[in-house]
Amino acid sequence: MFNSGLITALSKHETPFYYYDLDLLAQTLDAAKQASAELGFHVHYALKANFNERLLKHVLEAGFGADCVSGNEVKKAIDIGFDPTKIVFAGVGKSDKEITFALSQNIFAFNVESIQELHIIDQLAANQGKKASVALRINPNVDAQTHHYITTGLDENKFGIAHWELADAIEALRSCPHIELIGIHFHIGSQITDLNVFKSLCVKVNELNNWFDERGFRLKVLNVGGGLGVDYHEPDARPIPDFKSYFTVFSDFLERKAGQEVHFELGRALVSQCGSLVSRVLYVKNGIKKNFLILDAGMTELMRPALYQAYHHIQKLSPVPAGTTKDQVHYDVVGPICESSDCFGKEVQLAPSERGDLIAIRTAGAYGEVMASHYNLRNEIRYVYSDQL
Numbered sequence: 119m120f121n122s123g124l125i126t127a128l129s130k131h132e133t134p135f136y137y138y139d140l141d142l143l144a145q146t147l148d149a150a151k152q153a154s155a156e157l158g159f160h161v162h163y164a165l166k167a168n169f170n171e172r173l174l175k176h177v178l179e180a181g182f183g184a185d186c187v188s189g190n191e192v193k194k195a196i197d198i199g200f201d202p203t204k205i206v207f208a209g210v211g212k213s214d215k216e217i218t219f220a221l222s223q224n225i226f227a228f229n230v231e232s233i234q235e236l237h238i239i240d241q242l243a244a245n246q247g248k249k250a251s252v253a254l255r256i257n258p259n260v261d262a263q264t265h266h267y268i269t270t271g272l273d274e275n276k277f278g279i280a281h282w283e284l285a286d287a288i289e290a291l292r293s294c295p296h297i298e299l300i301g302i303h304f305h306i307g308s309q310i311t312d313l314n315v316f317k318s319l320c321v322k323v324n325e326l327n328n329w330f331d332e333r334g335f336r337l338k339v340l341n342v343g344g345g346l347g348v349d350y351h352e353p354d355a356r357p358i359p360d361f362k363s364y365f366t367v368f369s370d371f372l373e374r375k376a377g378q379e380v381h382f383e384l385g386r387a388l389v390s391q392c393g394s395l396v397s398r399v400l401y402v403k404n405g406i407k408k409n410f411l412i413l414d415a416g417m418t419e420l421m422r423p424a425l426y427q428a429y430h431h432i433q434k435l436s437p438v439p440a441g442t443t444k445d446q447v448h449y450d451v452v453g454p455i456c457e458s459s460d461c462f463g464k465e466v467q468l469a470p471s472e473r474g475d476l477i478a479i480r481t482a483g484a485y486g487e488v489m490a491s492h493y494n495l496r497n498e499i500r501y502v503y504s505d506q507l
């Protein structure tokens with residue numbers, strides 16, 4: 119991705135900044151669109167992955183719906199131009215204000231995460247003289263085989279309605295005149311790279327689909343959430359996820375009843391690879407035990423390594439000056455923040471580096487800038503987009 123022309127153009131910008139390759143984004147969206155459309159699947163983009171407006175406009179143009187986790191995300195999606203009838207709203211703690219706002223916008227569906235929430239939505243819909251469309255988010259107790267902090271579909275997780283509560287949920291639905299059940303919803307975790315996990319999910323969805331059907335609820339929507347992972351280790355080898363194989367799992371293993379739609383909520387897979395955090399080396403510290411590269415970007419710009427010990431490929435963009443050894447050196451690549459966890463990678467092998475060198479931290483388009491913080495009174499995030507160069 120980073121050829122010498124691009125590196126020269128990027129080196130004129132003040133660091134740190136997020137660089138977004140909008141061509142790669144467009145290609146990724148196109149691949150996901152084609153693969154899902156062939157099977158008649160509906161994709162909602164999970165705004166939480168990145169709600170940068172430049173990116174959202176591309177997602178909108180590609181024709182996806184929006185999956186939101188807060189009233190502000192619902193508002194953002196509508197302001198950008200997403201059709202409310204293609205917006206879903208999930209979230210384990212939706213406030214009355216957020217629900218009221220989403221109801222007023224006539225969104226497609228609330229993905230409801232508890233029986234208590236069902237009653238609250240019923241009351242708030244009654245206040246507006248409306249019927250709210252809901253899908254029940256069910257916790258299927260399927261292990262996503264990913265980092266435990268981003269696993270969401272196990273009994274120990276806070277998300278969704280537990281399978282043993284479903285009979286009570288049905289009772290509740292019968293007493294909620296301002297609610298229409300349109301479907302069931304699942305999201306078992308993120309950065310899932312083993313497609314067998316999705317096969318296990320399909321088995322549970324099929325069981326539950328039958329369970330509702332036997333009780334007289336003909337569901338219109340099976341929403342299987344998101345979670346498709348990306349290649350953090352070799353971003354240039356696999357810049358576009360294998361959407362075809364992913365969607366094929368669902369077409370092969372989900373047993374749809376007549377007229378049922380299958381919905382997805384993809385975030386990471388759509389936007390990760392188009393984004394990199396570009397930074398400069400401020401200082402090189404050669405210690406007794408370690409060599410440190412101290413960057414001008416830190417956990418305040420990209421929190422994933424500090425939060426989950428997540429791996430991101432770290433690439434030195436500046437060429438090694440002529441006449442200098444190119445033997446790789448091990449560096450701990452760290453930021454300027456006053457925390458020892460402010461580390462992008464330990465023992466990273468790089469060509470010898472010096473003050474001023476440009477470094478890219480790759481696969482940072484999802485859960486990067488949106489999780490940034492002002493800790494240490496850091497600057498606002500800066501951006502460079504490929505169409506500005």
Ligand SMILES: Cc1ncc(COP(=O)(O)O)c(C=O)c1O
Nearest residue numbers: 164305308344345383384385386
């Ligand atoms: C309910 C829900 N849907 C969709 C997503 C998007 O997940 P991903 O970015 O892994 O595709 C998330 C985040 O994990 C989520 O919580």
Ligand SMILES: N[C@@H](CCCC[NH3+])C(=O)O
Nearest residue numbers: 166268308309422484485
């Ligand atoms: N923020 C996480 C993913 C959580 C997804 C939201 N449920 C990450 O950076 O990988």
